[in-house]
Amino acid sequence: MTSRRTETGGRIDRFRTIRFTFDGASYTGHPGDTLASALLASGVSLFGRSFKYHRPRGVLTAGVDEPNALVTVLRGDVREPNVPATMVEIHDGLVAESQNRFPSLSWDIGALNQLAGKLISAGFYYKTFMGPVIGPLQGTRFWMFCEHFIRRAAGLGRAGKAPDTARYENMNAFCDVLVVGSGPAGLMAARTAAEAGKRVILAELDPVLGGSANWSGETIGEVPAADWAAEAIRDLQEFDSVRLLPRTTVWGYYDGNSLVALERVGDHKERFATDEPRHRQWTIRAGSVVLATGALERPLVFPGNDRPGVMLASAAKRYANEFGVLPGDKVAVFTNNDTAYGAALALKNAGARTVLIVDVRADVSADMRAIANELEAELLTGHAVVATEGGKALSGVTVQPFQAATGTASGEARNIHADGLLVSGGWSPAIHLASQAGARPEWDDGLQAFLPPQPTRKWTGAGAFNGAFSTAESIAQGVAAGMAVSGGGGQRFEPPAVVTVAGDPKPAPVLEIRADGKSFVDFQHDVTADDVRLAHREGFVSVEHLKRYTTLGMATDQGKTSNVPGLAIMAAALGKSIPEVGTTRFRPPFAGVSLGSLAAERFGDLRPERLTPMHDWHVEHGATMYSAGLWHRPQIYGDPGETIEQAYVRETRATRGSAGIVDVSTLGKIAVQGPDAAEFLDRVYTNMFSTLPVGKARYGLMLREDGIAFDDGTTWRLGERDFLMTTTTANAGKVMQHLEYFLDVIWPDLKVAVTSVTDQWAGAAIGGPNARKILQSVVTGTPVDDTALPFMGIVHGEIDGVPVMICRLSFSGEMAFEVYCGADWGTHVWEALMQAGKPYGLVPYGLEALGTMRIEKGHVTGAEIDGRTTARDLHLGWMLSKKKPFIGSAMMDREGLIASDRLQLVGIVALDNRPLSGGAHIVEELHEGNPHGSIGYLTACCYSPSLGKYIALALLEGGKARHGKRAFVSDPLRKRFGPVEIVSHHFFDPEGTRMHG
Amino acid sequence: MLITCPYCGARDVSEFTYQGDGNRQRPAPNSQDLDAWNDYVYDRLNPAGDHNEIWQHSGGCRTHIRVVRNTLTHEISAVQPVRPETKPSPVKPAGRRGARP
Structure with a gap:
């Protein structure tokens, strides 16, 4: 191939050579080259095959609007498809591939599609594959059969499978003025604003600032335009209040002048610097925005x-x-x-x-x-x-x-x-960002283009963006925009003289030459002028429908080159003018955005972790930690070689046999204080709290306004006006917000303060037949016998010198106590309890044993209070006070919420002595091949050491009436079928003799 | 979207939680008027334009505020504390002049 590189000229560094490969062949270029320019210089004319017809395609543009020359860039096995070759800066070791060709770019079998071109017109896929009846493969089934082959044949680049190891970064920035585009207009706007003392960010999608000045060949102020621009950039660099962002595409314009930009920090380097990300996503909140985004030729x-x-x-x-x-x-x-x-x-x-x-x-x-x-x-x-x-x-x-x-x-x-x-x-101003911001473009007949409307106070336009296509006008508009966003005033400005080639940018109103042959409107999606007319003949009259039917402008270039020609052809077909047809609104992103930049710093190690005060102790003592929301909680304290089931069965047996202890610091804890605290709790809980004596606790249930169960927990009355509310771990935040809402918005007259104290208290629940003996041996300052500490009683004392608050309540069903102390003393108190428990074989237990014991007792958690169940569904109807209104009381008796066929809480016992799993359905008759007829589902399952059986809790239609009946578990995904018995949810010690002691 | 908290100043929307339609009128606690409860719990105006809303500055001072937000443009035309008796002293965030943005 012949070299097309000129002897001299250009902004490239001819003294240095860069080596790269394209489709496996080696090429050279110079610093400053794009992949497109380097390949063109090497005599390459064929860059890719088109989307549908596999037609050979070259390079149409030199910038972000490129529809044809899309390539895949490889870094090791990591592929980035559909990158315009015009936007890839070459570097040593760059590896790029062409797309949509097989077996090679030159000999492409898919090019046979060109012969069938008449068939593959607009709507081809809908018409051919989704409509007709062809034997057994009809309609959608036929489409599904063909889709595999079509997806192979049509399309652009192929996504990679190797994990992307590059690092991405998120940045927030604030400025008085964001200038988008660094051509003569943008440079002048930035400088004017900077001189007025504004904090300025200037973003440019190309590697070098200056925009058209870099290639216009004009003379500005008696020097070449590129030199003039370089001087202006040096001036800007002098300001501490100016940040210049080259290689940065501002791609989204959102509410409140928040703009999002992608900075390509590392793509042009052979290796990413260790302290730099590959891409950096900027979220920029700008006081005002100057749009100097130029224009795109059509x-x-x-x-x-x-x-x-x-x-x-x-x-x-x-x-x-x-x-x-x-x-x-x-x-x-x-x-x-x-x-x-x-x-x-x-x-x-x-x-x-x-x-x-x-x-x-x-x-x-x-x-x-x-x-x-x-x-x-x-x-x-x-x-x-x-x-x-x-x-x-x-x-x-x-x-x-x-x-x-x-x-x-x-x-x-x-x-x-x-x-x-x-x-x-002709030229179309790049009005994408203004359109995203809600501006309705106005058609200019002279320029045959959509221009932005009068600027709003959010943004100001300058230069070719406004349809001012001459450099002299752009400079003047840039200065004016800079002054406008700086609050007027400013120095008088002498515009530099611009020497340019004469010419009027106003085009003749001709965008299409109607003649035989394929005339492409949207190059990237292979949409021809005939396709647009066909869509019109088939009844698509709205520009939005036309766009979707033909896919015009829906490719990765988002119709940058095809928008106006497509509208012109549509308008001609409709016999209307272009402004009558109207244009579609541009949406973000302006150009392709890497998924990595969107996900940057929003996953993985930046997610906060919540650790209880005793976390290190658990880990040191062999706990397998389990994440519950943001919390890390012990799942089991496994002995070597134990399975999870063996471990929780051992922990449960030890607790029910003697004593066990569990970390309950994660429970939500809210201090509810003030003269109206008791009245407030009466309103938020279904049951009464104003009657609760000081020094006692009570189990409470909250409903939502619509009468559905919301959360449960115990609340302790520490003083006449002082309550400590506990919530489930998962709902702590929601309950807090619920209480604050009612105090602020609904009942501002109540004198109550709510404070989250979850992190201030460490909590340990110790339970089992010997739990009290252990406490008696370690607690000082208060007796803990049945008189001093009855069921639901509260005492204050000390453990090993640390003040503690002890409440006798039980989740496990055993005689149990919750011991709370200041968070910093959590491990100290925990260790003292462990030490005191040694003679009794006290074991620490984890979430699995906790869950097992609560299932055996039929206590509900978030698995049952799932936002669909009512208090009555969960057999908590006894908690609904009739003496007072409470949140949800008005709505909870609606007919749908009291129907007899609602799902109700029941217990399930596996009759085949095999494990059950959560989510499995219960059916009256088993149909393994055609599962149907669900009457409910399992919410929680375990092996019950106390019963020696696999058991579960379930929500079942008309549940209580089914006690004693047989049914089947049907779990087709996990192939688990078998007989079960429906029983009461109180599996174990239904009278509560163990916890009452 | 920026919301100017009457206590903390202008903050990003990510610090706030939407707490629902500000036009809702909660019936008296012991009201048996199911239609009124239905209006309060379920019926919403869904206007295209200015909308009265309750937001909570959940990532800040945690107070609830009344916000008038245009649902078409997200423009916020008014913010006031929900509790009328409190007198906020607005805090003006100090801009860092001269720092590189």
Whole structure:
């Protein structure tokens, strides 16, 4: 392949060579090159195969709008697909692959699709695979059969399977002014705001700041534009209050002027620096935003407009001026406006010949004729390109006289040899961010483009974004925007003189040449002009429907080049004007965003962990820790070689046989204090608390406003106006918020303060027949006998010099005590209890044994209080006071909540003596092959050492009435079927003789 | 979205918890009027525009505030404490002038 690199010129560093591979072949380039420019310089014209038809595709653009040249970048086994080659900076060792081709880019079997092109039009998949009846494979089934093959044949890059080991980072930033885009307008806005003392962030998606100044070839203030920009950037770097963010794409504009940007920190490096992430996601909250995002050139729609070698005129100019790369030696130009003439001049200066200019306009200005003369190019006004020739590269174009009235070409056709075709269909301001922020774009007939509306106070536009396509205007608007966001005033500004090529950016209102052959609108999704018309004929009249049916603009480039041409064709088909058809709203992201950056720092080691005061003791004593929400709790204290079941059975037997102790510090604890504390608790609990004597505790149940059970726990009356409420571990936060809401919003007259004291107290529950003896041997300052400490009584004393509060209550069903002390003394008290328990064989037990004992007792937890059950479903109807209203009392008696067929809590015993598992269904008749007829499900299961059986709690339709009946467990996923007996949920010691002692 | 807490100043929405429709009127605790309870528990206006809401500064001072938020633009036009008797002294966060943003 021939080199297309110019001898001199460009912003690349020609003294250094970079080596990289593309599709396994080695290439070289220079620092400053993109993958696209380096491959073009090496003579590569074919970059990929198209989405649907597998047509050969080259490079259309030089930037973020690239629809064709998508590649997969590999780092080891980590693949990043669908990256525009125009956005990849080359580095030593870069490995990139083309996409959607098999077996190779040059010989692609899928290209046969081109022969079937007539068949694969808009809606092809819906029509062919989802509608018709073809034998046994009909409708959706046929689609499912074909989908596998279609997914292989159509598509873009392939996602990788190797885990991404790169690091991603999240940053929050605040500034007075965020300037998006660092072309002449953005640079001036940033400098003006900085000079006014504002804190400024300037974000630029390219590696080098300066935007079009880097490749316009203009002269600003008597120096080359790129030098002028470099000087302006140096000025900005002098300000401490300015942050410059190159390689940063601002991709989302959200409420309250929050913008999100992706900074590509490491992609251009051979190795990521150890102290740097690969990508950094910025969340920027800006006082004001200056949108200086420039404009994107549009292609023209004509047959063969997707052939490699067809390139946007501005892209060709950029490759020549910025990268020293020529898109061809003998090029043709096809345009509807003046700007392409300037591009041809830039190519001439770089060493390429323009042989032909085809302009759809019947006449052009004298300035343009002069440029054509200077180029020594043949100028064909009132003509159009109607075909292109060539395989993997362009070899020629066919031109014909153009009839503006019909949009068609007729008359004598000529073939002209050219190896590059520069196309310009005018310019569309990059209004994406403004559109995201809610701005409704307004159509400008002169520019044939959607312009942003009048700026709001949230953002101000400047430069080509506003449709101001000349550099002089952009500079003036940048300064004006900078002043506007700085609150007016500022220094008087003398705009620098700009020397540029003459030309009017206003295009002729022609975006499509109707002629035979495939004319592409959306290159990336292979949507042709005929597809758009077909969609119209099939009745799609709304632009939103058209977009979804044809998938126009729905590819990874989000229609950056296709939006306006697509609308123009749609409007013509409807016989309406473009503003009547309207445009779709742009949505984030503006450009592709790495999933890693979105997930950055939101998982893994940055999730907080809650550890109880005795955590280290548990770990040192062999506990297997289990995460329950954010908490870490002991699951079992396993002996070597023990299974989980063996361990919890041993712990349960030891507790029921003598004594066991469990860490209950995780329970939610809320101090409820104040003159109205008792009245408040009467309102939030279903049962009465104002009658509770000081020094006693009571089990309480809360409902939600709708009458569904919410949470349960014991509340201790420590003083006349002082209660300690405990909640379930999982609901501690929700209960706190619930109480605060009612105190603030509903009953502000109640004098009550609620304080979360969960972390202030360490708690240990010690239970079993010998629990009291252990306490008696270690507690000083108070007796703990039945008189001093009756069931639900509270005493204050000391353990090994540490003040403790002891309440006699039981979750395990044993004679049990909860011992609370200051959190810092938790381990001290725990160890003292363990020491005192030694003569009695006191064992620490974990969540499994805790759960086993509560299942045996039929106590409910979050598995049963699941947001669907009522108090009565859980046999807690006795707790619903009739003497007072409480939260939920008005709604709890609605007919649906008291129906007799509701799921009710029951006990289940496995009759086949095999383990049960949570979530398994209960059925009256077993149908293993066709499971159905569920009457309820298991909520918690265990092996019960006390009964010697596998048991479970379940929620069952009309549960209580089924006591004593047989049924079956049906668990088709885990293949567990078998007979069970339905029993009372009180499996063990239903009279409570053990805990009452 | 920023919410200006009357006690703490302007804070990010992530510090707040939405606590429901501020237009709800809770019937008297002993009311047996099921329609009124139904309105309170289930019926919502769902306006496209300004909406009275209750938020809690759960990641801050934990007080509840009344917020008027535009559901189309997320613009917040009014914030006041739910408890009328408290007199907040607004805190103006000190900006770090000259620091690199």
